Structure formats: C-alpha cells, structure tokens
Amino acid sequence: DGGITQSPKYLFRKEGQNVTLSCEQNLNHDAMYWYRQDPGQGLRLIYYSQIVNDFQKGDIAEGYSVSREKKESFPLTVTSAQKNPTAFYLCASSTLGGRQPQHFGDGTRLSIL
Amino acid sequence: AQSVTQLGSHVSVSEGALVLLRCNYSSSVPPYLFWYVQYPNQGLQLLLKYTSAATLVKGINDFEAEFKKSETSFHLTKPSAHMSDAAEYFCAVSPSNTGKLIFGQGTTLQVKP
Numbered sequence: 001d002g003g004i005t006q007s008p009k010y011l012f013r014k015e016g017q018n019v020t021l022s023c024e025q026n027l028n029h030d031a032m033y034w035y036r037q038d039p040g041q042g043l044r045l046i047y048y049s050q051i052v053n054d055f056q057k058g059d060i061a062e063g064y065s066v067s068r069e070k071k072e073s074f075p076l077t078v079t080s081a082q083k084n085p086t087a088f089y090l091c092a093s094s095t096l097g098g099r100q101p102q103h104f105g106d107g108t109r110l111s112i113l
Numbered sequence: 114a115q116s117v118t119q120l121g122s123h124v125s126v127s128e129g130a131l132v133l134l135r136c137n138y139s140s141s142v143p144p145y146l147f148w149y150v151q152y153p154n155q156g157l158q159l160l161l162k163y164t165s166a167a168t169l170v171k172g173i174n175d176f177e178a179e180f181k182k183s184e185t186s187f188h189l190t191k192p193s194a195h196m197s198d199a200a201e202y203f204c205a206v207s208p209s210n211t212g213k214l215i216f217g218q219g220t221t222l223q224v225k226p
C-alpha cells in the first residue's frame with residue numbers, strides 16, 4: 001500500500017546538535033510538507049516543496065532546513081539554531097492542483113536530552 | 114488572510130450521544146475545507162472534504178459536515194458517538210492552489226461510557 005513513512009518514531013537531541021528527520025512517500029505526489037505540532041497550537045507549516053530541487057519557507061522556518069533531491073524524499077534537519085525543538089513533527093504530501101487533501105505520516109517525536 | 118477557528122478545545126459527550134465539533138473559517142476565495150482526525154502519537158487521517166460540489170459532505174465512520182456560506186461554518190457531526198471516536202479533530206482550509214493548508218487549533222473529543 002502507498003503511504004508516507006517517517007523515521008525514527010522517537011528522536012533525542014543533545015544541546016548544540018543537528019538532527020535529521022526522514023520522510024519518504026510512495027504515493028507519487030509532487031508536493032511535500034513539514035509541520036510542527038505543539039499542544040494547543042494546531043499544526044504550523046515549517047517548509048514545503050512542490051517540485052524536486054525547490055522548496056519554500058513556511059510560517060516557522062527559522063532553525064530548520066530541508067532538501068528535495070528526489071521526488072520521494074523530503075528530509076528535515078533541525079539545527080542547533082532552533083532553540084525550542086521539542087515537538088511532534090509531521091510530514092505530509094499531496095498532488096498539485098485543485099487544492100487536494102494532504103496525506104500524513106505517523107510523525108516523529110523529538111525531545112531534548 | 115485565511116484562517117480557521119475551532120470553537121472549544123475540548124468537547125465531552127456520552128457514548129451514543131450526538132457529536133458536534135464547530136469550525137468557522139475566513140477566506141477571501143471560495144474555500145476548500147477539510148476535517149482530519151488524529152489519534153495519540155499518530156498522523157492525521159482525512160475524515161471528509163468540501164470542494165463546492167455539495168454543501169452536505171459525508172465522510173468515513175458516519176461523520177458528516179455541512180458547509181454554510183452565510184455563517185462561514187463547516188461544523189462536523191456524528192449522530193451517535195463511539196468510544197473509538199475519542200481523538201483530536203482538526204478543521205483546515207485550503208486557500209489557494211499551492212496545496213498549503215491552514216489548520217485550526219484542534220478539538221479534543223472525549224467520549225464517556
């Protein structure tokens with residue numbers, strides 16, 4: 001079955017360390033998204049990409065970076081510049097055009113040691 | 114600017130009772146609207162979507178929502194709550210063809226036996 005795979009499920013980061021969250025999809029979707037979820041704040045968009053080798057900042061991009069070298073993959077790096085990285089991170093994908101619904105992975109929970 | 118407001122961060126109902134989760138939107142263009150459900154430590158699953166074809170939209174698990182343009186609302190209902198409906202529910206609006214979604218803050222549904 002097609003879907004979105006996020007790994008790892010749980011991730012721990014030390015102070016000053018960069019960590020990378022993986023997101024892979026086999027839905028043949030052009031667009032991919034990264035969200036951050038904090039209790040009571042809904043989902044906030046970090047970055048999104050509509051095509052390989054191109055991506056745009058979302059509402060809270062500071063302290064994060066992404067790449068889109070392959071259509072299937074959209075990894076997110078949480079850098080040491082992100083001072084409050086503890087959160088639940090969700091990756092999503094969708095087709096383009098016509099405002100299609102997004103399909104979500106099961107998330108990665110990042111905590112600081 | 115487009116926005117989504119979910120009235121009530123927590124809703125509690127008894128098993129078998131009507132479920133009503135409220136969502137109001139603001140959009141400068143005809144909106145596409147979505148309801149998602151999230152179980153603990155999982156991603157979001159699409160319940161239903163409104164894309165202007167019909168004002169009453171039926172989704173999975175007997176959920177439905179009615180689009181009311183005059184009230185700028187898209188409330189989610191279910192005639193009879195099950196224990197398995199306990200989860201967090203998100204309303205979202207798609208304001209453009211970029212594929213981006215704007216999410217409400219979420220409503221946690223508690224179902225009491």
